[in-house]
Amino acid sequence: MAKAPDSTAVADTEQEGADTAVGVRRPPAPVAPRASRGFPSAVSRTGRVSGLDGLRTFAVALVIVHHVEPDVLPGGAVAVDVFFTISGFVITRLLIAEYVRRGGISLMSFYRRRWLRLVPALLALCAVCVLLASTTSLWGFDGSLQAAGLSAVFLTNVVRAMEPGAYSDLTSPLAHTWSLGVEEQFYLLWPLALLFLLRRFRARTVLLSTAALCVLPLLWRCVLWTPEAAHRIYNGTDTRADQLLAGALVAVALARLRSDDPRLDLLRTWSARLAWPSLALLALIAWQVPVTEDLGVWTATWYTVGILAVAALSATLVTALELRPENRLSRLLALTPLAWVGRNLSYGIYLWHYPVVRLLASLGVQEGRLAATVVLTLLMALLSYYAIERPFLRRARVARARGPVPAAATA
Template sequence: MAKAPDSTAVADKEQEGADTAVGVRRPPAPVAPRASRGFPSAVSRTGRVGALDGLRTLAVALVVVHHVEPDVLPGGAVAVDVFFTISGFVITRLLLAEYVRRGGISLMSFYRRRWMRLVPALLALCAVCALLASTTSLWGFDGSLQAAGLSAAFLTNVVRAMESGPYSELTRPLAHTWSLGVEEQFYLLWPLVLLFVLRRFRARTVLLCTAALCALPLLWRCVLWNPEAAHRIYNGTDTRADQLLAGALVAVALARLRSDDPRLTLLRTWSGRLAWPALALLGLVAWQVPVTEDLGVWTAVWYTVGFLAVAALSATLVMALELRPEARMSRLLALTPLAWVGRNLSYGIYLWHYPVVRLLASLGVNEGRLAATVVLTLLMALLSYYAIEKPFLRRARVGKMPAAAPALAVT
């Protein structure tokens, strides 16, 4: 059970070319303090972070290995948590930048761009799986018609959350799309909540509200926890929201601080010091901890406090990569091959890797299955990117509202 945002997902193409007409790297104009609406760095902090794209590549690689060789990386599903935090960070800073520039957030435009980014490639995947189910005898695609319908409606996580025992065959052919359901449901609700607090409170209170919201899923998980509720907690948007909100909290905090603010220097220093330990701890979990298995007391800790702890580690990484582009970790993750794959192919890799795993298993491929999965998944991701995702992303950018147009702020 894993994902890549958009997330899974997985790479978020809204960053690339976002509002270039107004110059996303240009700092806000030095006018009255009210012009920044309390977020003086919101507009200047919307450029693409190459190291985050490289982190996406690393995370999706963990997901693939976890699904092909679970004994090698029993905790590889933790990469999903990292993707959630990246997504929350990227989406929130784009929404903040729009709010500062226009005094509102065009919700319809936001939802349209999200649809263009996620849905066309997902529908293509669902169609292929349904076709294989109806025209072949491959057992790995039995039940794909129902699973495709749930995936296309972003409801896979809802169905899985309601199952107390072993997961049923209802979602199994496209089980990995549970995390897409979590992200899409978050995308539906979070802009409304953010716009509400932005319109009614000062920037400092917005930051405090976001931090408070991060704590609510932890409390809710503690209330819900029992072994029979494991699926409910693992798949629920309300029980996983703190991992997305941790990224949102980083975005809000950084947007509030000017480049010469001493608190920003403090964040830059400490995030840099903690980045490698955070990455090492996440790697240790992926390598040694079977996070989706029943391990007694450890499972109770993981399904309550553990999710928030991983969110904190992921948020530390995101902050370090944003604030310290010159650091060794940032330079390594921003290497062109890693950044390009994360930016352009991570979503396609996530979408296609699990059906490829099931295809090879149905064909009885055992020797070299990991290598075969990687090759076939990359081919399908490339096809998805150039034939589906890129054309729709181009249409999404062309369809953006002019910079001078008033925002349609719906509360």
């Protein structure tokens, strides 16, 4: 299963970076000189990147086509890799910026904002699925009560990782929420680890430590790999963490470099040169490579080295879109319709598309199924955004604007 970002993934994680809300002006926070040492660009690199929003739209389109017409895009699940990397990048740069501005990170405020961003819309989806299961005979929603319980506490990925054979029906109606579990478990652990690194070590050591952490999941996958461990590797947070950490590594690296640093020019040049090839390779994988099927040696390579390789491609794209907003790819992805959908609807599209697929399949819809899925999913995403997500996002921003300015990190 692939995921749109809650963002990572996937979901629009960048929403929490807004400094102001409607009718609320955020008071300036004092800069902590000691905290800012080593991260001179952290605060300046917190604005929206419209190209990333457009990339979300591109990726969520792959997700929908993959689930409706898997023969057309057998490798469309690669979109989850892209979303994980985006999520790791956005979350990390926001955390570092808060540390630099305030001299600490309010972890409870961070977790509260994550809850307001993700959970209300997810609970609404779970409620609808349970209602359909209890009031209709639609086979696509059988077992929704158990699936909803697992999804609501972000444990779908854990259950799927423990199933050695074919996936059971335990999570089927909401199986796509496995990636939300991966991201939420990462969000629970990574801020703690990052805060520890920021408070104990210099910026260079933080960067090297993040890079080292990117390698550990690869080594762990190599230890775990057998064909029977495919579900364990595909759904595990520990085995997919390098894709989120790749985005985190980009955020740490860019926060360390001043605008006049020659290394930044080098990154800007090479990320721009490699952006189109990276996007082309990701598209080729989506088009030609059935990453969730058993293909012998190729599958072993994919489930070990391939996951990190795709994370590197995704990180290259993220770097180029951040540093080169004026180039052709950035301007294409930043087109208003693409950026608006990615910014506001990507999470809702991801949440609703898979239940819509199951609904149409239960009703026996064959002709025009892809078009029907797109239309109905967009309608549900719009309803979710305006009726649920937007009001809760406003509450999160108000709380962020009015919250106390901590002198040190709080847990």
